[in-house]
Amino acid sequence: MPKTWSLKVDSCFDANPHCIIATAHVDTFPTDLPLEPNIREPNRKSATYKQIFDSLTTQPEKFFERHSGIVLCTNKVKPNKNKTSLELEILEACEGGSDGIINGGHTVLAFEQAKNYKYDLSLARVKVTIHIGLSEESAKDIALSSNTTAPVDSRSKVNARGDYEFIKHYLASLERAEDRKFRVAYYQNQSGAPRNAQCNVNHLFKLINCLDRNRYNPDANKRTKHPTGTNTPSHITDTERERLTLLLPLLPKALWIEQRLYEIVEEHISNPRRKGVNDLASIDTRKNTLLLDSKYSFGFGAPTDLALPIIASYRVFLDENYNWIIPFDEFAEDFLQHLWVNYYRKYLVSEKIAGNTVGTRICRNQEIWESLYISAQSYLNQHLMKMVNSTKRQELTLTS
Structure with a gap:
């Protein structure tokens, strides 16, 4: 059976029939989403992770404006009646799918770490782009192009x-x-x-x-x-x-x-x-x-x-x-x-x-x-x- 995750959102809209863009709450964001399509494991020691964590924990209310967002791939997406949450159905590799985090592994890791340290993330929001029903080849192509973008250095x-x-x-x-x-x-x-x-x-x-x-x-x-x-x-x-x-x-x-x-x-x-x-x-x-x-x-x-x-x-x-x-x-x-x-x-x-x-x-x-x-x-x-x-x-x- 495919697994489901719930995403609490302020708003969402259909960018096209197979893509939804949403403004999601960080404090309830699921941090156990699979990393199947991502081309690299998140690294706590990397400059990218440290910059994201610092931005999130020092000024969470400005995180949405400062962060490029997370990209996901799902099998299906079902919004609730008021469109205040999205139910994500994800097929993992063992189920013949390739769904999960395409880009944003470091960001989700920062969410998890900040929650563990009891930071107040209630004001933090993040843009989430959700692709629906992508083939494994398409998911890998998006992951590769997303992750080869060089991060902006602190200087x-x-x-x-x-x-x-x-x-x-x-x-x-x-x-x-x-x-x-x-x-x-x-x-x-x-x-x-x-x-x-x-x-x-x-x-x-x-x-x-x-x-x-x-x-x-x-x-x-x-x-x-x-x-x-x-x-x-x-x-x-x-x-x-x-x-x-x-x-x-x-x-x-x-x-x-x-x-x-x-x-x-x-x-x-x-x-x-x-x-x-x-x-x-x-x-x-x-x-x-x-x-x-x-x-x-x-x-x-x-x-x-x-x-x-x-x-x-x-x-x-x-x-x-x-x-x-x-x-x-x-x-x-x-x-x-x-x-x-x-x-x-x-x-x-x-x-x-x-x-x-x-x-x-x-x-x-x-x-x-x-x-x-x-x-x-x-x-x-x-x-x-x-x-x-x-x-x-x-x-x-x-x-x-």
Whole structure:
């Protein structure tokens, strides 16, 4: 016997003799519908699922407008007298049918999870397109075309809301003041912006986050000792905008550190100890890299997180108001060379010998972040001691 499911609806109409479009209630939506026609299993870890779940649970009343809807295939559909519910008759594969969810498996999974967590979904609605009596071939054809549509990434949504405007204004003023050009991709397939991940606006966030000595301070009793997280904001709150605005003046220094490190890496692989051998993990000499303010392309490919631990170590030299304790130009180059020679080059070489690729391992390796931070503290203390001793010698000379 075919199984039946009930769908509570606000309205429905016949798009054609074999298709009904309805506005369905989410809180009573059946989450055990078969996935026979769908070409992929829903994945809780996917970006698609997380975006749907976030939209559903934060503003359920706006879910209908923000979501493209669910597509079903049924054997028969029977509306009740008032058209407030639809009875769906579904033939599963074991019964010789191919009915069920054609597109929307992630959405139905989000409904189930939200119900399990007791979210109030009474105001949430979803558009449901119901095809009646489709052949298996037709159902698979619709499923394939539906599921090959690329989801809109969170960066594009943030940009559409205008949340990047404060960054754009700052970069525009910096371009005028310093006669430089930034190539930043704020949304998917943006024309004129390089496809390099280093030119993504999310990479810009990572660079300035690395210099937030107040949020990421190992000396304080905080869980977030280092900015190792790779998460990027899907929504920029007023509080977050204020924090980032304070950090933006540090961006030129972060960009300088990153570009200078890339120059050091390029020099290293251009003069290898053994001819034709690259001894640095995750540096691909068959690719090129362009930074978001670089005037030329580097002759190697590198993971986007390559410079982050180095940049983060510089936050030791900042006070609570994000001012440099020592003038940046007095120590920046020497300190970078110190970190490269004594720590970072050795780390990349050891990972290469071990057969590891670095990539996101950089952000997961607390040890390298901690080592560079401690080294920065030691370097700062030595530099301050030299300044104190120099002042004392001057005072003694003047006294004599």
